[in-house]
Amino acid sequence: MASVRNLLVFRQLFHKETSTYTYLLACKQTMKAVLIDPVLDCVERDLKLLRELGVQLVYGINTHVHADHITGTGKLKQALPDCKSVLGSKSGGRADIFVDQSERLKFGNLMLECRSTPGHTNGCTTFVLHDRAMAFTGDALLVRGCGRTDFQQGSPSTLYESVHSQILSLPKHYKLYPAHDYKGFSVTTVEEELAHNTRLTKSKEEFIKIMDNLNLPYPKRIDESLPANLICGVTDPVSS
Amino acid sequence: MASVRNLLVFRQLFHKETSTYTYLLACKQTMKAVLIDPVLDCVERDLKLLRELGVQLVYGINTHVHADHITGTGKLKQALPDCKSVLGSKSGGRADIFVDQSERLKFGNLMLECRSTPGHTNGCTTFVLHDRAMAFTGDALLVRGCGRTDFQQGSPSTLYESVHSQILSLPKHYKLYPAHDYKGFSVTTVEEELAHNTRLTKSKEEFIKIMDNLNLPYPKRIDESLPANLICGVTDPVSS
Numbered sequence: 001m002a003s004v005r006n007l008l009v010f011r012q013l014f015h016k017e018t019s020t021y022t023y024l025l026a027c028k029q030t031m032k033a034v035l036i037d038p039v040l041d042c043v044e045r046d047l048k049l050l051r052e053l054g055v056q057l058v059y060g061i062n063t064h065v066h067a068d069h070i071t072g073t074g075k076l077k078q079a080l081p082d083c084k085s086v087l088g089s090k091s092g093g094r095a096d097i098f099v100d101q102s103e104r105l106k107f108g109n110l111m112l113e114c115r116s117t118p119g120h121t122n123g124c125t126t127f128v129l130h131d132r133a134m135a136f137t138g139d140a141l142l143v144r145g146c147g148r149t150d151f152q153q154g155s156p157s158t159l160y161e162s163v164h165s166q167i168l169s170l171p172k173h174y175k176l177y178p179a180h181d182y183k184g185f186s187v188t189t190v191e192e193e194l195a196h197n198t199r200l201t202k203s204k205e206e207f208i209k210i211m212d213n214l215n216l217p218y219p220k221r222i223d224e225s226l227p228a229n230l231i232c233g234v235t236d237p238v239s240s
Numbered sequence: 241m242a243s244v245r246n247l248l249v250f251r252q253l254f255h256k257e258t259s260t261y262t263y264l265l266a267c268k269q270t271m272k273a274v275l276i277d278p279v280l281d282c283v284e285r286d287l288k289l290l291r292e293l294g295v296q297l298v299y300g301i302n303t304h305v306h307a308d309h310i311t312g313t314g315k316l317k318q319a320l321p322d323c324k325s326v327l328g329s330k331s332g333g334r335a336d337i338f339v340d341q342s343e344r345l346k347f348g349n350l351m352l353e354c355r356s357t358p359g360h361t362n363g364c365t366t367f368v369l370h371d372r373a374m375a376f377t378g379d380a381l382l383v384r385g386c387g388r389t390d391f392q393q394g395s396p397s398t399l400y401e402s403v404h405s406q407i408l409s410l411p412k413h414y415k416l417y418p419a420h421d422y423k424g425f426s427v428t429t430v431e432e433e434l435a436h437n438t439r440l441t442k443s444k445e446e447f448i449k450i451m452d453n454l455n456l457p458y459p460k461r462i463d464e465s466l467p468a469n470l471i472c473g474v475t476d477p478v479s480s
């Protein structure tokens with residue numbers, strides 16, 4: 001009998017220009033697949049990989065409306081009309097399927113639990129694959145860090161509550177996969193972040209002070225990214 | 241009883257400038273660790289991670305004498321004097337431990353089998369962790385490709401033999417981890433490469449023709465990298 005562990009095809013993919021991770025998850029029994037945070041610039045690569053692995057994309061999931069790159073969901077849907085786009089219901093964006101706290105996304109014999117983790121944006125969602133003790137945290141939790149909170153409805157107080165109640169409350173051995181990493185890390189665990197996250201190990205008050213004083217530059221691609229991502233990267237059929 | 245699967249701490253680390261992957265493997269029972277292909281520029285990051293994970297580095301392994309970046313082995317040894325450098329015996333370089341075909345490198349309760357895979361360089365070694373069905377292929381096999389064969393004793397004919405007899409002969413489900421990837425892939429499998437490798441699925445004659453006509457530019461950092469890597473990145477104590 002195949003164990004649950006063996007049911008998963010898993011690939012972590014990287015977009016170097018924006019240091020974005022895209023995750024391919026597929027059920028080996030049914031060959032149904034999802035992509036979490038696909039990047040527009042990488043859609044051809046991802047389509048080729050899906051074909052080579054012989055899997056069928058059912059969901060193109062965005063953890064949130066990204067400000068630094070354009071999502072690949074729209075282009076993926078054009079190529080694969082059976083694929084549905086997924087986005088958190090509080091995102092203010094457009095998508096085929098909106099998810100809320102505790103909802104479940106099934107693909108084949110695998111299932112993702114949706115956890116609302118606002119604070120970086122209102123619609124941020126963390127997707128948990130309990131069968132494999134993995135969680136995809138978007139920009140809510142990064143390796144030893146977290147996403148910024150100074151635009152897109154950002155709130156350090158909300159983010160602190162989200163991460164502690166929805167992510168770092170998972171069992172200690174759960175692996176956490178971020179939407180970005182800028183130093184070459186690919187994964188972390190609940191245990192590691194509880195001990196070593198440079199921001200989230202602080203008190204809430206200290207965390208808010210840190211986040212309010214980051215003085216980060218305005219994201220380079222935000223003006224093209226936000227409008228496109230609010231409609232899940234769906235390009236007008238006439239203009240595309 | 242802990243299964244073998246649970247014995248491993250595994251981290252894939254990335255150096256963006258040279259698209260190099262470094263692998264951290266550690267035995268959870270003994271906390272003994274190895275790094276495969278550490279990069280000089282990332283040694284501080286890697287030392288911090290080793291400390292945070294509470295593991296003790298016993299081997300700094302180089303799959304071969306790299307031409308595109310300087311190995312971190314020397315600097316790691318300065319910081320962690322108990323760590324030994326490891327290199328293939330045919331490499332022509334200097335190291336604490338030289339490995340040959342079928343030798344075994346033990347760290348805690350885990351073990352790497354060494355497989356000589358010359359062709360990119362003479363000393364190229366693939367390290368296989370049979371307990372977890374993983375192999376670290378250096379530049380012998382890359383995702384959908386392979387390392388170049390036009391300098392450093394390179395030989396397309398030798399590389400073709402190496403990859404087919406030592407890597408693609410592993411069981412189909414074995415995961416293959418390359419030393420580099422330039423398109424954002426992080427891992428592949430024997431099955432995938434047998435079906436989709438753009439070069440190694442060809443006949444030996446076609447493969448040789450492809451490799452002899454790549455016309456690649458001379459590696460940017462080869463003149464500083466080779467001399468340093470031939471001595472495992474050990475800098476002179478006086479000058480360091």
Ligand SMILES: [Fe+2]
Nearest residue numbers: 066067139147
């Ligand atoms: Fe974001």
Ligand SMILES: [Fe+2]
Nearest residue numbers: 306307379387
């Ligand atoms: Fe190389």
